[in-house]
Amino acid sequence: MLRSTDLDAAFKELVLTLPSEAYVAEQLETVDPQRIHSARESLKLQLAKALHEDWIWAWEQYNDCGAYSPDPVSSGRRALANLALSMLCLDGATRHNPIWTGKAFQRFKDANNMTDRLGALGALVNSHADLAADALARFHEQFRGEPLVIDKWFTLQAAAPEKDGKVFARAKALMQHPDFTLRTPNRARSLLMALCQMNPAAFHRPDAAGYVFWADRVIEIDGINPQLAARLARALDHWRRLAEPYRTAAREALGRVMAKPDLSDDVREIVTRALQD
Numbered sequence: 001m002l003r004s005t006d007l008d009a010a011f012k013e014l015v016l017t018l019p020s021e022a023y024v025a026e027q028l029e030t031v032d033p034q035r036i037h038s039a040r041e042s043l044k045l046q047l048a049k050a051l052h053e054d055w056i057w058a059w060e061q062y063n064d065c066g067a068y069s070p071d072p073v074s075s076g077r078r079a080l081a082n083l084a085l086s087m088l089c090l091d092g093a094t095r096h097n098p099i100w101t102g103k104a105f106q107r108f109k110d111a112n113n114m115t116d117r118l119g120a121l122g123a124l125v126n127s128h129a130d131l132a133a134d135a136l137a138r139f140h141e142q143f144r145g146e147p148l149v150i151d152k153w154f155t156l157q158a159a160a161p162e163k164d165g166k167v168f169a170r171a172k173a174l175m176q177h178p179d180f181t182l183r184t185p186n187r188a189r190s191l192l193m194a195l196c197q198m199n200p201a202a203f204h205r206p207d208a209a210g211y212v213f214w215a216d217r218v219i220e221i222d223g224i225n226p227q228l229a230a231r232l233a234r235a236l237d238h239w240r241r242l243a244e245p246y247r248t249a250a251r252e253a254l255g256r257v258m259a260k261p262d263l264s265d266d267v268r269e270i271v272t273r274a275l276q277d
Contacts, residue, residue, distance in 0.1 A: 002054050009062055010076025013083050018044055021200045025241075032243040037201035041161060048091040055091075058084040068113040075115075082119030086126060093127040101129040108135050118152065125160050140179075150179055151190035158194035162201035168210060171195045171202065182221055185228050192217055196235040203235070204246050211236070211253035218267060219260050226264035233257065233270040240277065251275075 001007060001015055021040055025031045048055070062081040064074060085104055092100035101124060108120035121139055124132040136157070143149040158171040174180055174191055182188045196203050196214050203210040214235060222229035239250035257263065257271050 002051065002058055008073075008076055009080040010072065012058075013076065013079040016047075016083060018047075022198075025200065029241065030243050031238075031241050031246075033200040033204035033246065034206065037162060044087075045090060045094060048087040048094075051087070052091055055084045055087045059088065078113075078115050078119070082116065082123070085120060086123040089123040089127040089129060093129045098130075101127065101131050104129070105131045105135060109138070114149070118156070122156055125156055128160075128163050128166065144179070147184075147186070151186050154180065154187065154190040155194040155198075158191050158202075159198045162199065165205075167199065167202045168195070168205065168213075172213065182217075183224055185225060188221065188225075188228060189231075192221075192232055196232060204242070206245060208245070208249035208253070211249050212256070215253040215256040218257050219263075222260070222264050222267050226266040229264065230266040230270050233267050233274075237270075237274055237277075239274065 001012055004012070018040055021033070021036050024036050024040065025033065028036075059081055062077040062084070064077055064081070068074075085100070085107065088100040089104050092098065104120045104123045108117055108124065111117035111120060117139070121132075121135050123129075124135050136153070140150065140153055143153070154174060154177075157174060158167070160167050160170075162168065171191060171194075180187060180191065196210070196217075203214070205211075214232070218229050218233050221232060236250050236254060239247060239254065242250055254271050254275055257267065258275070263271075
């Protein structure tokens with residue numbers, strides 16, 4: 001499919017993008033988030049390695065360096081080129097081969113549009129490349145005056161594939177960043193929703209640290225913005241489908257929230273419903 005001359009680039013990109021961990025979980029009766037994550041990451045790495053030469057071909061074939069155009073054909077070409085770059089970076093980082101992470105960093109610096117710049121940054125961050133930290137710092141410095149773009153900067157880091165607890169630790173550390181505040185709904189969502197609702201492997205930790213973090217943030221935000229706290233509280237709507245030890249730990253986290261004496265009606269309703277379902 002990747003080398004087909006009959007298929008649109010946009011279709012190829014969709015077909016070759018693996019289902020999310022959340023989608024896989026929806027197909028199972030009992031959900032073990034870490035097993036799903038491990039299986040999906042393993043398959044992604046196999047595709048990156050086995051199709052290495054094909055990804056190089058796709059990158060060279062669909063990487064448009066001309067003027068930016070928002071038309072559907074150009075958008076599809078950019079999407080497939082960025083997918084190819086992410087796969088090549090993943091393979092390169094795994095092999096400790098700096099060639100493609102170096103090319104992604106150069107792409108990040110030279111990009112003439114946000115799609116390609118974020119695509120290259122995402123390839124570095126998601127492969128846990130050494131150059132990711134430098135790229136993140138450059139991106140923040142360049143766009144620090146644009147709140148919506150910085151929201152994406154926070155989300156990209158919190159939603160990255162978990163590896164040895166690094167993503168969870170980074171998300172917690174980002175709460176201390178000068179540009180982060182729980183009082184701005186978009187900024188709070190950009191980090192907390194990305195971690196608790198978009199990154200199952202980072203959130204559903206065997207040591208329950210993700211659930212404790214979630215409970216504390218729900219309680220904290222409830223005193224500022226009950227509606228936002230209620231949205232975050234829904235991260236454990238389906239806790240009963242979790243395998244152990246996640247199920248018991250999730251129930252304890254829900255109880256931790258319910259124990260707050262002045263809990264808002266919005267959050268209390270969400271948590272009560274979750275415990276009763």
